[in-house]
Amino acid sequence: MKEKEMLHEVITVKTKSELSIYEQIEQQMIDQILDGTLAENEQLPSIRQLARNLKISVTTTARVYNDLSNEGFIISIVGKGYFVAPKNNDLLKERMLCEMEKGLEKAVISGRNAGLSDNKIITALKDYLKNIKKTERCCDT
Structure with a gap:
């Protein structure tokens, strides 16, 4: 059985896009949460790890995670990381x-x-x- 793809492998960042890098990542993550690609309670990579894998700034990934958390798509558990929010949210x-x-x-x-x-x-x-x-x-x- 093929291993599940890592988040950074299913996010595409285009430098020549009308959307900022931040908006591209956020929208792709929302789409993946809504369509079930990112499953409920699935742990996400750390802010630093995602930034490193996508070759973008930590500030950008921190903003994405913060906004997704504020919008209820992901939750932060202190000491454990970020997870996709339960669907009953x-x-x-x-x-x-x-x-x-x-x-x-x-x-x-x-x-x-x-x-x-x-x-x-x-x-x-x-x-x-x-x-x-x-x-x-x-x-x-």
């Missing part, structure tokens, strides 16, 4: 709900642009949810 739930709403908005706009009625869009969503449940049951074995 209210701030994280709120952010995930916001992300879901953005996705639904995009889906509705796409459906309407395709000429679908609201009822057909709702039916498509229900069908999608049924198919996801079937897939989850198949994979739970």
Whole structure:
């Protein structure tokens, strides 16, 4: 079985980006927390280790971790380090709900642009949810 990739191996920092390095790292970490790539309670590298691995300043990684902590995505445990926050965290739930709403908005706009009625869009969503449940049951074995 392949070992899990380290955080610094799944973060890409682009020097020619509209986003600052700090914003790139923060957004990628948020995306990975929301999509489950970074699992609940998973320990993150230390601020210094992540800075060293990404070849960026400690100040930048400290700012990322501080902001993610303030937003409820990660937690700091004194003497142990930083961890991905539990999913029952209210701030994280709120952010995930916001992300879901953005996705639904995009889906509705796409459906309407395709000429679908609201009822057909709702039916498509229900069908999608049924198919996801079937897939989850198949994979739970």
